[in-house]
Amino acid sequence: MIASNALTGSDWTDREIDLIVADYFDMLSLELAGRPFVKAQRNAQLHDLTGRSRGSIEFKHQNISAVLYRLGMRWIAGYKPMANFQRALVDGVERHIARDPAVFENPVSAASSPDLQEPQPLFFEAPPVAAFEAVPTVLERIVRKFDPALRDARNRQLGKDGEERVFFAEQSGLRVAGRDDLARKVRWVSVEDGDGAGYDIRSFDPAGRERLIEVKTTTGHKQTPFLLSENERAFSEERPDAFRLVRLFDFARQPRAFELTPPLDRSVLLKAAIWRAEF
Template identity: 40%
Template sequence: MLIAELGQQRYNKAALNRQLAERLPKRSPGSIEFKHCNISAILRDADCPYVPGYKPRSNYQAILADSVEECLLRSEIFDRAALSAAERPAIETSPETLDGLVVHPPTTSLQVQERPGSYVIKRDYLAREARNRDLGHAGECFILAYERQRLISQGASQLAEAVEHVAETQGDGTGFDIRSFSADGSERLIEVKTTAFAKECAFFISPNELNCSRDNAESYHLYRLFDFRKQPRMFCLQGDLHDQLWLEPDSYRAGVR
């Protein structure tokens, strides 16, 4: 399923699960799904994409992590598929509707020191995706269009015209990508983090962006745009990010606390 997902090929999750259940008659459908979620957690801890719909569940056994490492993570086919997905170009698009676009942040995201990551060797697929300029630019343009649509829908057309793509007009050193507004005219400084992968995937944030969130806590917003190629949605974090994220100091890899 994961190889097909990464290759943007169609697959029937229910049919594949039925085949698996036939091979594991002593396992209930619920236990099989739970094991899929354990595998998602292992892949998450290895900085790898995983199959959507199987939310990561931690507290997995070391023997399962060893099996995933041996059977999947060392697979050349998986490596090629994951690299291709991380580096695939993206085209600019805009929201078809504002309904359902904004969702709640992940409810649980364990801090680095609490995660059993010692079981697996980390890969660099998320880091490679973070360096995908086409994807990053497409995500910023999507949010630019979203902000304008949002303000127009709230009766603030003049403010919509004033929304600025700061990453384009001033470069990357400001600590945010887009200058927008709330309907009452107050400023929004928006940093956009885009992934084609799942909501729970970690992202990377710079010291400059963190400091900007602290210095402009009342106006700073981080928009985490996920599942970008298939069904773009996002969650938002507002204010000083230091207390809202876990961080790996050496890489500034981050996730929601």
């Protein structure tokens, strides 16, 4: 056992960082699976291995949470993200994800996904306040390498499941409002007609006005970035009266949502994400 004050004020070594990052992801997997663990015991074990103080270990856990926040990942409850992005710690998180990409690509078992065969209420809340914060320089590489928006866009099943959830919720909401006639007219356009319309679902409000809904789904948190096609962006400008962007988040655990209305650049910072090359 190393004395508790032996390393006070010294930089963490790569070995120590790999130990605490691995321990963090192990605790995270237990939490996501609903399995109990005692943080104090884990902290004590890390202390025995590294000689770092309890406070130093907890602060590093919060630093790891801050990196995961930027990657659109869930973090351990109680370890609120603390933005102190040290290059060595960011590199440690990158090494861990590179060794086990599943923790980034699919952090929650598919078995925990909602049962989408039965209509369920969908709880909407206010969208996040637009801060338009730039990614810290020290995080630019890891965010490019593990882009949460690209991760979610590649997961076609996730996208389809999110659209299905909104489709059922729109029908259910209209029935509750006494508009069974409109509920029967709700169409899952992206499935029935294919992609390309600029929206996924054609629905209505109780007064009969069109709601042309583009659905964006993530297993990440509320502020996780997403990809928007040029066709979707252009359609939002063509039909600002009807276009609605529904963002589903925390989808694999407790799906929640918020809604954005045009002009979208009032709510999100739009950046070009792809270049078209022609001859």
